[in-house]
Amino acid sequence: MNFELLVNNSFESKKDYIYRVIRKNIIDFNLKPGEAISENEIANTFETSRTPIRETFTKLANEELIEIYPQKGTFVSLIDIKRSQEAKFMRVNLEMEIMKLACTEFPDEILFQLESNINQQEFCIMKKNYITIFDLDNEMHELIYKGCKKERIWSAIRFISGDYDRIRTLRLSSNPDWDTIIEDHKAIIKSIKEKNVDQGLNIIKEHLTQIDNDVILLKEKYPEYFK
Structure with missing residues (x-):
């Protein structure tokens, strides 16, 4: 997974930072449409538990930038x-x-x-x-x-x-x-x-x-x- 981290602003929470980084990587095509993204891998990248990652995934799914399939995985959505x-x-x-x-x-x-x-x-x-x-x-x-x-x-x-x-x-x-x-x-x-x-x-x-x-x-x- 090609993933670029950003500077963590002092005023933002861990959850907000994770969301901002993942969203920007999707918009910039570091995470490409159709690509699988791993909850565990991202949690390890940010050295955090899976809870803020799940919350971020839910937010991105609401924006239709990712699609979550139970028992199958999470994928960057194709461009509609x-x-x-x-x-x-x-x-x-x-x-x-x-x-x-x-x-x-x-x-x-x-x-x-x-x-x-x-x-x-x-x-x-x-x-x-x-x-x-x-x-x-x-x-x-x-x-x-x-x-x-x-x-x-x-x-x-x-x-x-x-x-x-x-x-x-x-x-x-x-x-x-x-x-x-x-x-x-x-x-x-x-x-x-x-x-x-x-x-x-x-x-x-x-x-x-x-x-x-x-x-x-x-x-x-x-x-x-x-x-």
Whole structure:
């Protein structure tokens, strides 16, 4: 089992840390769709009992990122395009409303964080580090929700976005049109700074639906990953 550990944040519990690590390994394809994952092996990796592992598995199963079969085992779920489309529908429609708010009023301190985030993304392009770009991409969008005081909405979107995020990861790793993505991100931030609602709505809709063009090709390239 190819498994990458993350830095353990001092504020998070053991259970929360285990969940965050396993989820990220699924999204990053260190744990691949269809792959069996062992409760005992993961418990040994984290030097913990099986109880927090079972709790984490239940949480991930609720997000449909894993499937648990009694007497058979636990497996990373295959990517379901229908679930991905549902997540995209929710995110596009909610994020357009978020952009309306962001382009009306947005705190300077969060805007500074967005601009810092873009600088980090550009550095990652130089290093061809698509995994970190993906993380920074999510962080950028989360900051916009935070600036609009809608963090709970971001959490709700994240809960159903496992398949959507895995397709995004595949897209970045297979055909990284990073320059276009960065330019979109810059345009989104520019719209917020200039309070240009129409521009912001056009960009965010196009940005979040670009994935539609790649799904068929990705399914042909990685048929074993999809339902």
